[in-house]
Amino acid sequence: MEARIVNKGQLSELLDKLAKDYDLIAPIQEETVTLFRKISGAKDAFLEYTNSDISPKGCFLPQNEKTLSYMYTGDTLEIDKPEGAKKTVLFGARPCDIKAILTLDPVFEGEKFGDEYYSSKRESTVIIGLSCSKVLSTCFCYAFEGGPCDGTGSDLLFTEIGDKYYVEVNTEKGKALADAYSQIFSSQGADQLAKDKEELAKKLAGEFVRKVDLTGVKELLDKNFELAYWSGDDQKKCIGCGTCTYVCPTCHCFDIFDYTTGDFNGDRLRCWDSCMYPEYTLCAGGHNPRPTRKERVRNRFMHKLKYHLDRYNMVGCVGCGRCVKKCPVNIDITKIINDLKEVAQNA
Amino acid sequence: MPNTSPLTPYPVTITKIVDETSDVKTFTVVFDDPDIMENFGNLPGQVCMLSVFGEGESTISITSAPTRGKFLEFTVKRVGRLTNVLHQMEVGQKFGVRGPYGNWFPYDMMKGKDLFFVGGGFALAPIRSLIDFALSDQYRSDYGKVEVLYGARSMDDLCFKSDLAERWPKLHNTGIYTTIDRAEEAWKGHVGFVPSYVEEVAPSPENKIAIIAGPPIMIKFTLPVFAKLGFKDEQIITTLEMRMKCCLGKCGRCNIGSKFVCVDGPVFSLAQLNGMPKEY
Numbered sequence: 001m002e003a004r005i006v007n008k009g010q011l012s013e014l015l016d017k018l019a020k021d022y023d024l025i026a027p028i029q030e031e032t033v034t035l036f037r038k039i040s041g042a043k044d045a046f047l048e049y050t051n052s053d054i055s056p057k058g059c060f061l062p063q064n065e066k067t068l069s070y071m072y073t074g075d076t077l078e079i080d081k082p083e084g085a086k087k088t089v090l091f092g093a094r095p096c097d098i099k100a101i102l103t104l105d106p107v108f109e110g111e112k113f114g115d116e117y118y119s120s121k122r123e124s125t126v127i128i129g130l131s132c133s134k135v136l137s138t139c140f141c142y143a144f145e146g147g148p149c150d151g152t153g154s155d156l157l158f159t160e161i162g163d164k165y166y167v168e169v170n171t172e173k174g175k176a177l178a179d180a181y182s183q184i185f186s187s188q189g190a191d192q193l194a195k196d197k198e199e200l201a202k203k204l205a206g207e208f209v210r211k212v213d214l215t216g217v218k219e220l221l222d223k224n225f226e227l228a229y230w231s232g233d234d235q236k237k238c239i240g241c242g243t244c245t246y247v248c249p250t251c252h253c254f255d256i257f258d259y260t261t262g263d264f265n266g267d268r269l270r271c272w273d274s275c276m277y278p279e280y281t282l283c284a285g286g287h288n289p290r291p292t293r294k295e296r297v298r299n300r301f302m303h304k305l306k307y308h309l310d311r312y313n314m315v316g317c318v319g320c321g322r323c324v325k326k327c328p329v330n331i332d333i334t335k336i337i338n339d340l341k342e343v344a345q346n347a
Numbered sequence: 348m349p350n351t352s353p354l355t356p357y358p359v360t361i362t363k364i365v366d367e368t369s370d371v372k373t374f375t376v377v378f379d380d381p382d383i384m385e386n387f388g389n390l391p392g393q394v395c396m397l398s399v400f401g402e403g404e405s406t407i408s409i410t411s412a413p414t415r416g417k418f419l420e421f422t423v424k425r426v427g428r429l430t431n432v433l434h435q436m437e438v439g440q441k442f443g444v445r446g447p448y449g450n451w452f453p454y455d456m457m458k459g460k461d462l463f464f465v466g467g468g469f470a471l472a473p474i475r476s477l478i479d480f481a482l483s484d485q486y487r488s489d490y491g492k493v494e495v496l497y498g499a500r501s502m503d504d505l506c507f508k509s510d511l512a513e514r515w516p517k518l519h520n521t522g523i524y525t526t527i528d529r530a531e532e533a534w535k536g537h538v539g540f541v542p543s544y545v546e547e548v549a550p551s552p553e554n555k556i557a558i559i560a561g562p563p564i565m566i567k568f569t570l571p572v573f574a575k576l577g578f579k580d581e582q583i584i585t586t587l588e589m590r591m592k593c594c595l596g597k598c599g600r601c602n603i604g605s606k607f608v609c610v611d612g613p614v615f616s617l618a619q620l621n622g623m624p625k626e627y
Contacts, residue, residue, distance in 0.1 A: 067354050070400045070443075077358040077379075077400070077441045112610070113595040114351040225604065225624040253599030256354075256592045257403045266401060270354075273598070281600050283590050284405070284426040287563065289603075289627050299602075299626075310605035 002169040003190035004178050006158070011165070012042035014184045018089045022126075025059050026091040027052050036090070047092060050134050051320060055097045055249035057104065059090050060121045063246075064271045067117060067256070071265040084120040089177070092130045096141045096320040098153040100249030101127070106312040107252050117270070126177050129154030131200070135207040138321030140334055142205060143212035146318055149201040159197045166193035212319070212334045213341060214305075220344035221306040229343050230298040234336075237329045238293045242274035244300070244323035244331070250308070250316050253280070275300055301336055353595050356398040356443030357383050362418065364438055367506040370425040371469045372434055373410060376444065377418050384417050390451035391476035392586060392614045396594050397421060398443030402429040406591040406609070408473035409447060414483035419444065422472035422506065448594040449613050452477045452558065452584060454486075461491035463550045465569060467498050467541050467561025469506050473586045473613070474560045482518050494522035496548060498541040498565075502531050524548055542568040545576075552577040558584045570617065580618035587613045587627055603627050 006014065018024045019041045028037045029046040035054035039045055071078045093101075101122075108118035132139075132148035141147060151157035155174030158165040167185060169175045178185040220227075229235070245251045255273040260266035273280060276297075281290045290296050308316030317333065324332050363375035378384040389395075394408045405427075411420035425434045436442065454477065462481055464474050481490045495515060499505045505525065516523050526537040526544045537544060541561065550557070557573055559566060566585065573583055589601035589608040596610040604624045606612065615623075 072400045072441070074440060077443070079356065079358070079443070081352075081355065107597055110596065112350070113353040113597070115353070115595075115597065116351045117354075119351065225626075252597065254592065254597070256598070258401050260401045268398075268403075273592075273600075275599060281590050283588060284430070285424075289589065295626065302604075303599075303602075307602065307605040 002175065003194060004167040004169060004185040004187055005190050005193060006165040006167055006184055006186070008160070008163050008165065010184050011047075014181060015039075015042035015045055015091065017181060017184075018091065021087075023086050023088040024091060025056065025088060036093075045092070047130075050132070050136050051094050051096070051139075051322070053322070053326075054247060055100060055320065055322065056090055056093045057097070057100060057249050057252075059088070059125060060101060060104065060118050061108075061252060061254070061272075064269055065117060066267045067270050069265065069267045070258075073264050084116070085124045088121065088125040089128060090125055091128045093127060093154070094132055094320075095129055095148060095150040095152070095154075095157075096139075096146055096318040097249045098127060098129050099141075099144070099146050099150070099318045100320070102153045103250045103308065103312070103314045103316060103318070104252055106314065126155045126173050127153065128174075128177075129157040131157060131159035131197075132204065133160050133200075135204050135209075136321060136325075137209050138324045139208060139319065140210045140212045140321060141319035142208055143214060143334075143337075144315050144317060144319050147201060148204040149197060159200065161193050161196045161200065164193065166190065166197050168197075210321075210334050212337055214337060215341065216344040217305055217337055217340045218309060220340055220347065221302060224347075225302075227343065229339065230294055234331065234339075235294065235297045238276070238297050238331055239329055240276050240278070240293055240296065241328060242276045243326050243328065245274040245276055246272060247322040247326050249320055249322070250304070250318060251275075275303070297331075301333065304333065305337070305340075353445065354593065356396065356404075356445040358441050359419070359444045360441050361436060361438050364436075367422060367469065367508075368504050370434075371422060371506055372425075373420055373422045373506075374433070374436075375411075375418050375420050376442075378444070379441070387419070387447065389413050389419070389447035391454060391480040392449070392451040392473065393447035393476075394449050394473075394594065394609075394613060395419070395421070395444050395446030396448070396591075397423075397429075397433070398445070399429045399432050400443065402432050404592070405429045406448075406588075406594055408476070408586070408613070410472045410475050412476045412479035412483060414480055414485055422469060422475075424469050446594070449609055450611065452586075452614050453616075454480060454489075457481075457556050458489045459491070459554075461555040462493050463555055463557045464493070464495045465497075465541060465545060465557065465559045465561065466495070467565040468500070468504065470560040470562065471495075471497055471506055472560075474558050475507060475510070477558060478515070482515065482521070487519070491554070492520050492522065493518075494524070494548075494550065496524040496526075496541065496545060498526040498528070498539075498544060500528045502527055502534050540568070541565050542572050545569055545572045549576060552579070552582060556582050556584060560586050580621055581616055583617035585615060585617065585620070587615060589613075589627065 359376035
């Protein structure tokens with residue numbers, strides 16, 4: 001595998017150039033929230049973050065996205081679709097969030113039905129990952145075979161080593177970008193930093209405080225849909241706010257609705273939705289297959305730990321820890337995993 | 348190659364509207380683009396997404412059989428915002444359709460067998476496509492006797508009246524049984540609930556497939572009757588409803604366990620359902 005070096009002093013220059021040549025999406029700070037947005041240059045970027053509050057999944061599945069516009073007069077009906085995506089660079093995505101994008105791919109790039117909106121952004125985006133330099137108390141990516149310096153899914157992976165970034169070139173797309181800015185991406189001395197990166201990865205791997213072991217969990221869920229566990233106090237305390245689903249990098253549920261902007265015309269929008277809301281499954285006649293929080297909480301965790309695996313052979317969680325950190329009533333997927341393990345052992 | 352633009356609806360024009368009941372209408376539509384109409388390729392049991400611009404989309408089953416001609420029929424009950432606007436539309440007006448989606452009734456597996464249909468309320472709509480498919484000149488010889496047992500709350504709630512009273516009974520080797528829940532002066536037919544009428548008619552399980560669609564309560568009480576008559580779970584087919592937004596297995600909400608009703612269903616055998624969580 002090829003590697004390059006970028007001096008930290010040259011990062012601003014790189015970001016400014018990328019912003020000029022591409023749509024550049026990078027972490028920014030909005031009040032106290034770190035999230036990914038299109039930036040006009042290095043001055044907007046906020047790189048002093050551990051992990052962003054909101055994941056970069058919106059690069060490919062925006063929170064609100066126009067899928068078409070319509071003009072209907074009663075006699076004539078015209079439907080227009082937005083143009084495809086522009087060439088984009090996503091800079092600074094953490095390894096867990098990049099892995100999350102890989103779990104979204106099979107959902108949107110299905111065998112039978114693709115998704116032009118997702119695929120067009122996915123194809124025209126170069127993903128530049130940024131290794132973590134710190135492990136948070138809520139992190140548990142290792143439980144899903146991830147790691148703070150894991151480049152899986154990235155085109156380029158930057159790892160901070162002293163006053164340099166060690167850059168792993170993981171794809172042809174990444175190589176093309178590095179080659180295009182060869183005055184910044186130096187090939188000299190990259191090999192020496194490879195060892196430093198290995199050591200950093202090893203050091204960080206030892207810093208996880210959350211012990212999460214998935215052994216037996218999937219097997220238990222395969223055999224048991226009805227578990228008394230889902231009616232337990234820990235699950236009942238969910239207030240159905242939906243925060244976990246909005247901050248989750250692998251949640252992909254969406255709603256579709258029309259926004260009328262004139263007498264005859266309007267836009268059709270696709271917006272993030274949440275399985276934690278009762279309306280999510282409420283049928284027109286009033287029937288609701290998941291009428292209470294118990295069913296909705298169960299569905300969310302079953303999706304993460306079983307359903308996504310069944311369908312796509314990929315876990316539906318990447319251990320980013322956002323839902324753990326943001327849940328207002330402290331529902332904790334790592335506790336649920338460990339509890340289920342215990343349930344399995346006692347079964 | 349996957350269809351990369353599955354969310355794009357195509358304009359259709361309403362060519363006919365039948366008032367089935369006070370709140371159920373059947374819309375006959377044709378695509379404005381003749382190529383789309385020609386190649387739509389819907390099979391009995393599949394569904395479409397109807398776009399009523401300004402309101403959004405709803406999943407509606409295709410009521411017509413592909414054997415009946417190059418058009419689509421949708422039977423729609425007025426229950427919410429979108430269906431309310433749809434019900435105000437007139438012949439000549441347009442809305443959008445995308446599809447066809449979902450699986451279909453296993454009409455190959457049914458070949459050589461008798462078919463016993465059970466429908467309740469306006470839920471005759473999703474199975475009517477298969478009834479007409481099996482009764483079509485093209486495929487009639489593939490199937491044995493075709494029987495339809497249908498019930499509604501009252502005379503006013505009976506859908507597809509002309510099919511039940513005129514079209515189907517006149518066709519070769521059919522049996523049509525219609526019932527209403529409570530007696531009415533003008534009603535000369537059977538009175539009683541669907542499950543008890545099934546028990547009365549007592550179809551034999553021999554070489555027969557039962558296809559059931561109706562409100563959950565009807566299905567709940569009808570399934571034990573079929574079990575008592577000796578039908579095996581593999582011989583009982585039903586079609587499910589769920590709230591859907593994309594119909595492509597992406598928007599997430601219509602799952603029953605790991606299955607999505609929109610792409611893995613809506614048609615399931617009772618044997619399949621028994622292996623799935625009871626969350627529908």
